[in-house]
Amino acid sequence: MAVCKVSLPHLGNYHIPLSVLFTLGFDIEYIVPPPISSKTLEIGSRHSPEFVCAPFKYTLGNFIEAIEAGADTLVQVAGSCRLDYYGELQELILADLGYKVNFINLAGMKKLDPLSVYLRLKQFNPQASLGRIARVLPLAVRMVECMDKVEDYIRKNVGFAADQDLFEKTHREFLRDLRNVRSRRDLDILYRDYKKRFQDIEVQSPPNPLRVGIVGEYYTIMEPFSNHFIEKELAAKGIVVDRWLNVTNTLLHAPKEIKEKVKPYTSYAMGATSMATISRALRMAKMGYDGIIHVKSFGCTPEVDAMPVLQNISRDYQIPILFLSFDTHTEKTGFITRLEAFYDMIVMKKRKRKREYLPGFV
Ligand code: SF4
Numbered sequence: 001m002a003v004c005k006v007s008l009p010h011l012g013n014y015h016i017p018l019s020v021l022f023t024l025g026f027d028i029e030y031i032v033p034p035p036i037s038s039k040t041l042e043i044g045s046r047h048s049p050e051f052v053c054a055p056f057k058y059t060l061g062n063f064i065e066a067i068e069a070g071a072d073t074l075v076q077v078a079g080s081c082r083l084d085y086y087g088e089l090q091e092l093i094l095a096d097l098g099y100k101v102n103f104i105n106l107a108g109m110k111k112l113d114p115l116s117v118y119l120r121l122k123q124f125n126p127q128a129s130l131g132r133i134a135r136v137l138p139l140a141v142r143m144v145e146c147m148d149k150v151e152d153y154i155r156k157n158v159g160f161a162a163d164q165d166l167f168e169k170t171h172r173e174f175l176r177d178l179r180n181v182r183s184r185r186d187l188d189i190l191y192r193d194y195k196k197r198f199q200d201i202e203v204q205s206p207p208n209p210l211r212v213g214i215v216g217e218y219y220t221i222m223e224p225f226s227n228h229f230i231e232k233e234l235a236a237k238g239i240v241v242d243r244w245l246n247v248t249n250t251l252l253h254a255p256k257e258i259k260e261k262v263k264p265y266t267s268y269a270m271g272a273t274s275m276a277t278i279s280r281a282l283r284m285a286k287m288g289y290d291g292i293i294h295v296k297s298f299g300c301t302p303e304v305d306a307m308p309v310l311q312n313i314s315r316d317y318q319i320p321i322l323f324l325s326f327d328t329h330t331e332k333t334g335f336i337t338r339l340e341a342f343y344d345m346i347v348m349k350k351r352k353r354k355r356e357y358l359p360g361f362v
Helices: 015-026 038-046 054-068 083-096 114-122 130-160 164-178 184-200 218-222 230-236 247-252 274-286 301-317 332-357
Strands: 005-007 073-076 102-105 210-216 239-242 291-297 321-326
Touching (some): 054 073, 054 218, 073 083, 083 102, 130 184, 130 239, 210 274, 210 332, 218 291, 230 291, 274 291, 291 301, 291 332
Parallel strands (some): 210 239, 210 291, 291 321
16 A cells, blocks of 8 residues: 655656656655646745746646645755755745645755665655566656657657647557556557557658757756747747757766767856757757757756857857747747747748759749
8 A cells, every 4th residue: 555645746748657656666656746837837936936947936836736636745856956955945835834745855865876766765665675666667767768759759740740639649648558558568569559650640741841959958848838838839830849858868868978079169067958958059050950949947047058158059050049038927929929030030041041052942
């Protein structure tokens, strides 16, 4: 029988493998909080310092929603920026508000390796067995990889689908079925089936489509509500959307030597995702992408530090970069207007380039 009810704030669809890990691995009930919404933001903002970055507000709001849904144990993750202080502050805020919950702050741990995390979580279920977790962990990891591969395929193809709703529907069904997977064999069969289903959806991609890369801050990129569903907006315009940042690429298979790759542009790591932002932007610029969109939360110091470097890349490679900063006050209309202007600009630039290389093109 489950001994406690644990929850983490939403980040995209990663609650699915987390739920499998906690439920099957630790025998701890996992409470899936309500999806991130304007209500989450409203609750989080009401109880947060005004100038803290938006992920703090979203995660605090989602913690409160999780408690109201029955969670009694909350987990906050660690990071290489202010995120490391957030758990401590959120724990105090929740206590001040009168919520009596266990708060596991991974940032407060001296060591953050899988064994230390296991020992910390074992306090909440002393019966948790290392053998069982060792069996479930690879399944959860593989789930993350499958989810990320599917979402990557969608981003690159949905903009050219004859029926874009079919992509969304198939994705929803994939996630629904993923929730019921309990073994590696089931997962492999499910992934194979859905891979075929996605590939069977008719896609009519032009020979030289617009390609836009998304770089920037972890939370704002990966939690679609917090970026006003930017990927969907771009796909609706018929654009190949390339977003490298996901859990597979950053946590499971983190690349080495990013610093070396960005050397001509920066010598010092600026924390959080800033180096990944620069290295991906540089790569996309070298690959001749039509544009880059830099997404971050208002006040995100590491990504603010990356911006001048991105401007240098933009100048050297003549690649347009749109800088978008999201906060609680970001209005959808203003965001759409900027996106439309960026789109018009990259379309004109591409046409102009074609005219240069193909005389007579109108
Ligand atoms: S990366 Fe930026 S936005 Fe995200 S938690 Fe850190 S400072 Fe805040």
